[in-house]
Each structure stands twice: as C-alpha cells, then as structure tokens.
Amino acid sequence: MFQLVEVELYVLIIALVFRNAPYFIFNFCDLQLMIISLSSLQFLERLDLSFNRLRWLPQDFSQSLPSLQELRLDHNLLQHLDSTSLVDFENLRKLDLSYNRIRAMDVRAFSSLSRLSLLNLEANRLNVLKDGLLSRQQRLEVLLLSHNNISLIENEALAPLRSLTLLGLKGNQLEHIRFKTFLKLQTTTTTTTHLQLSFNHWTCDCELQRVFGKIRRVQHLHVDDYKDIICHAPAQQAGSFLESLDSQLCITETASVLVITITVVLAVIGTLVKGEHNWKTNKQTVTCLWSN
Incomplete structure (x- = not known):
C-alpha cells in the first residue's frame, strides 16, 4: 500500500515505474481533494x-x-x-x-x-x-x-x-x-x-x-x-x-370493513324508516286538515 503525501508527484512516479501493473492500492492519508494524473495507467x-x-x-x-x-x-x-x-x-x-x-x-x-x-x-x-x-x-x-x-x-x-x-x-x-x-x-x-x-x-x-x-x-x-x-x-x-x-391482518381488515359496511347499511335503513315515519305523520296531518 502506498502512503502518499505529495500526491501528483508520487502518483506520476508510480505511474512511470509501474505503468503495466494490473492492480494498485492508493492510500492518500488525509487527502481532502483528489487531483491526480493517471495518464500512464491505461493497462x-x-x-x-x-x-x-x-x-x-x-x-x-x-x-x-x-x-x-x-x-x-x-x-x-x-x-x-x-x-x-x-x-x-x-x-x-x-x-x-x-x-x-x-x-x-x-x-x-x-x-x-x-x-x-x-x-x-x-x-x-x-x-x-x-x-x-x-x-x-x-x-x-x-x-x-x-x-x-x-x-x-x-x-x-x-x-x-x-x-x-x-x-x-x-x-x-x-x-x-x-x-x-x-x-x-x-x-x-x-x-x-x-x-x-x-x-x-x-x-x-x-x-x-x-x-x-x-x-x-x-x-x-x-x-x-x-x-x-x-x-x-x-x-x-x-x-x-x-x-x-x-393472515390475521387481512382478517382484521375484512372484519373492520364488514363492521363499517353494516354500520352504514343500518344508518341508511334507519334514515329510510325515519323518513317513512315522517311521511306517514305528515300525510295524516294533511288528511285531518282537509277533513276539518
């Protein structure tokens, strides 16, 4: 492993000496920026x-x-x-x-x-x-x-x-x-x-x-x-x-959907029944008024 301080100079020397080497390991220590020339390492x-x-x-x-x-x-x-x-x-x-x-x-x-x-x-x-x-x-x-x-x-x-x-x-x-x-x-x-x-x-x-x-x-x-x-x-x-x-997650989700569906259906039925009751009450009131 190469310990390099003066990066460009050392890499250039290494490149010239080992230009046909198939494998390099470089360790630049605390190098912050890598500015190196690898022009001779085409192999x-x-x-x-x-x-x-x-x-x-x-x-x-x-x-x-x-x-x-x-x-x-x-x-x-x-x-x-x-x-x-x-x-x-x-x-x-x-x-x-x-x-x-x-x-x-x-x-x-x-x-x-x-x-x-x-x-x-x-x-x-x-x-x-x-x-x-x-x-x-x-x-x-x-x-x-x-x-x-x-x-x-x-x-x-x-x-x-x-x-x-x-x-x-x-x-x-x-x-x-x-x-x-x-x-x-x-x-x-x-x-x-x-x-x-x-x-x-x-x-x-x-x-x-x-x-x-x-x-x-x-x-x-x-x-x-x-x-x-x-x-x-x-x-x-x-x-x-x-x-x-x-499969508990899907069973629980299905059960929740069923509960919500049943609740909605019951609410709709309740609304219809109430509406029917109100309609009959109103009809009876109108009939009484006409009779009088």
Whole structure:
C-alpha cells in the first residue's frame, strides 16, 4: 500500500515505474481533494482508493483508465455522483461505493457501465431509487443498497435488471412496496433473485401481507430474510414478526370493513324508516286538515 503525501508527484512516479501493473492500492492519508494524473495507467485493471477522504471525483477521472475492471471507492466522503466521472469505464465489472455519504446521483451516472456485474452502494444516504438510474445494467448480478435511507423505489427502477441474483435492501426506510416493482425482475435464466428486506420501517397491514405473499409465490423470487421482517407500525403491531401474523391482518381488515359496511347499511335503513315515519305523520296531518 502506498502512503502518499505529495500526491501528483508520487502518483506520476508510480505511474512511470509501474505503468503495466494490473492492480494498485492508493492510500492518500488525509487527502481532502483528489487531483491526480493517471495518464500512464491505461493497462490498469484494479484500482483501490478505499479508506481515504475523497469528497468528489474529477470529471475526467475515468478517461485514462479504459482497461479498469474493478474500482473500490468505499469508505470515503463522496456525496454526489455526476454523469461524467465514470463515463469511460466501459469495461468495469465491479464498483464499490459503500460507506460514503452519497445522497444524490445523476440518473445517467452509470449509463456507460453496461458490463457491470456488481454494484455496492451500501451505507450511504440515498432516499429514492429512481427510474432510469440502472437502465444500462442488464448484466448486473449483485446490487447492494442496504443501510441507506431509501423510502421509495420508483415503478421502473428495477425493470432493466435481467440478470440480478441478489438485491440487498436491508436497513432502509421502506414502509410499503409494490408487487409489480419486484415482478419486473424477470431474469433471462432460471436463476433465482434473492431479496433481503429486513430491518425496514414496515407498516404491517393487509396490503403488505398480500404483497409479500405474492412475492413468495413467484418461482424466481426468494425473500431470504422473511422470518426477520418486523413490523414498525401500526402501534398495535410494532415489534411483531410479519410471519407470525399469518393472515390475521387481512382478517382484521375484512372484519373492520364488514363492521363499517353494516354500520352504514343500518344508518341508511334507519334514515329510510325515519323518513317513512315522517311521511306517514305528515300525510295524516294533511288528511285531518282537509277533513276539518
């Protein structure tokens, strides 16, 4: 591992001496900004920039690394990914961006990474998984999004992922999910897509139970941690395992609907009876007046 202080000078020396080396690990100590020249590393296949203090990536970061297949940027201070930093990584297979502070990503940030098989975004600060972000990732096999703040997965966000075998979403802010969102994970092979969904803020109601029931009946989908899914709301279900509630949620909801329906029907009948009674009373009054 290289301990660098005068970044540009040392990287230039390393680039000249090890220009054909397939794998580099750089440790920039307390470096706040990464401004380095990688112009002589066109044959580099693996680059490890983890455990630094990188806050951003230069726009031309990927230009001189056409052969790169694995890039580690985990455990840094990155907050944003734009569409230019990764644009030339057409051969990249593995990208690790875990344990950063990423809140937002340009929807085109990964548009050039069509060969990507593993994308690790764990332990960031993402709120939404947007449509179009993964539009070119048909070869992606592993997508790790656990321990973010994700509360919404947009309808088409997962639709392009035809080769996915593992989707990690543990420890987010999900309250509800839509069955159609996961049904679109139609793999082109017979491989099962494993889902990890525990430790979210699940609102346990009949709809959620139905969604999980449908997912578990789909042959190519498997919820690995279904037994660990715990209700966060409503208050009377908080702390309960969804599995232990079985069909109680839907039975309770059906019973509530029946009670409301019966109450409404009785109210309508009561109104009709009262109206009929008033009509008869008024009719009798009118008859008496005419008689007099």
